Amino acid sequence: MKRLILLVIIVVFQSTTIVNAQTEIDPSHPKRDVRAVWVSYLEMPGSASLLKRKIFKLKNKGVNVIYMHVRAFSDAFYNSNIDPWSDALTGTQGNDPGFDPLQVAIDEAHKYGIELHAWINPFRSHTAARLPLASNHVYVQHPDWVMEFPSHDEYIVNPGIPEAREYVISVVDDIISRYDIDGLVYDDYFYPYPDGGVVMTSAADQDAYSAYLSGNPSPMNRYDWRRDNTRSLIKETYDAIQLNNANNNKTICFGVSPFGIYKRGVHGITNNYTLDSYVDIYIDPIKWIEDGYNDGSNKSVVDYLSPQLYWTINSNQEYDILAEWWDDKLTENNRYHFPSMTIAEGWSEVETSNQIRINRMLDNESTLGQVLYSSDFLLVNSTVLVNHLLSDVYKYPSVPPAMTWINDIAPNSPTNVGFDGSTISWDAPLATTEGIVARKYIVYAFDESDNISVQKNNGTKIIGVTGETSFDVDAAYSGKILA
Numbered sequence: 001m002k003r004l005i006l007l008v009i010i011v012v013f014q015s016t017t018i019v020n021a022q023t024e025i026d027p028s029h030p031k032r033d034v035r036a037v038w039v040s041y042l043e044m045p046g047s048a049s050l051l052k053r054k055i056f057k058l059k060n061k062g063v064n065v066i067y068m069h070v071r072a073f074s075d076a077f078y079n080s081n082i083d084p085w086s087d088a089l090t091g092t093q094g095n096d097p098g099f100d101p102l103q104v105a106i107d108e109a110h111k112y113g114i115e116l117h118a119w120i121n122p123f124r125s126h127t128a129a130r131l132p133l134a135s136n137h138v139y140v141q142h143p144d145w146v147m148e149f150p151s152h153d154e155y156i157v158n159p160g161i162p163e164a165r166e167y168v169i170s171v172v173d174d175i176i177s178r179y180d181i182d183g184l185v186y187d188d189y190f191y192p193y194p195d196g197g198v199v200m201t202s203a204a205d206q207d208a209y210s211a212y213l214s215g216n217p218s219p220m221n222r223y224d225w226r227r228d229n230t231r232s233l234i235k236e237t238y239d240a241i242q243l244n245n246a247n248n249n250k251t252i253c254f255g256v257s258p259f260g261i262y263k264r265g266v267h268g269i270t271n272n273y274t275l276d277s278y279v280d281i282y283i284d285p286i287k288w289i290e291d292g293y294n295d296g297s298n299k300s301v302v303d304y305l306s307p308q309l310y311w312t313i314n315s316n317q318e319y320d321i322l323a324e325w326w327d328d329k330l331t332e333n334n335r336y337h338f339p340s341m342t343i344a345e346g347w348s349e350v351e352t353s354n355q356i357r358i359n360r361m362l363d364n365e366s367t368l369g370q371v372l373y374s375s376d377f378l379l380v381n382s383t384v385l386v387n388h389l390l391s392d393v394y395k396y397p398s399v400p401p402a403m404t405w406i407n408d409i410a411p412n413s414p415t416n417v418g419f420d421g422s423t424i425s426w427d428a429p430l431a432t433t434e435g436i437v438a439r440k441y442i443v444y445a446f447d448e449s450d451n452i453s454v455q456k457n458n459g460t461k462i463i464g465v466t467g468e469t470s471f472d473v474d475a476a477y478s479g480k481i482l483a
Contacts, residue, residue, distance in 0.1 A: 034369020
């Protein structure tokens, strides 16, 4: 005879759910686990209905966070007050596509209890394929701010010009003040990658460095100067988000997805013959998490890192060693590690699940999830992979982990919980005195004998997550006792 099921609804809000630090009951099926996917500008649907359909499909693949490209080439996949509409939407930069992709994505993702992080390239200006540029594009408005590398078809806003960085921060402010996003994330496009090992420079880059040299009696070399410019951008972005959160009662988090090798030779990998973030891309993500303010305060200027670990366990780069190295660094500084993993053509579903199991090892304390690249492969080419994940490491729903350094106030509980057939419904709770509201709801199914205070940390007890105030359950649960 089937045992009685007890259903409980718990409210959560954004990625900053307040929970006490508790050990997962079943680490192989964690309750707190980021299951994110990158949605690049190349994968952006051209209509609101197609975008809604894409998000619905991602929800059914187990995704609980979407990193959506909203700014790829100093353009916009949202109704920007600063940058032109992206040509990827209509074929012509500046033309209104007739819908706001970011707003549509936010509304649709939140309906399903999915977080939406706005993915921004801060410094990419354009390529030849983007021409002609709209009149309000940064290259048209301020060509002196852009480093030109025409032989490589790269045009990059100069991180060494303070006014150019201020422009990027104004773009960030425009997004975070007007859109209800859950997070903002940069990828690894800062300074251009080297050409055959040779540093790429431009007249604009040299002019900015010369101006810096003239005003500093003890100047940094060009490489340290570049790294300090990118550090300044990260700090300024973090500060802008913190200020916006404080002024508007928001809990937006900030992350960066750097190239997966920090410095050649420091990871304990013997065959690490590749680029690295520090030397070749002029970013220092370890500095950001250890002392991003550069003042000895030991304060981080990111909430998470998602290093691009697009290699197999047995490759020259050794996924397992890299993942554990990044985890150690982020654990030491109380920030999260969500490694970016590829699911490209020919990638084994067993490799993917094995990498996820590495992420869940008990000594990987800051690694509470991962980000898969890319969304189109997940949706179009990976039936075998998805079926494998949903029957294995993604078998039960999950929610992202707590970021209590952003906010540690729990929302109130819902009221008037009840069943109508196979639909459980409730009333949304009132905001707390601090203005905190519920963002989404976890629906659990407990056995009658379960100790709920303990078993609510058991990911196998979760039957759904939603942003709405009702949820359709399996008919087997209908009419059972509610609490």
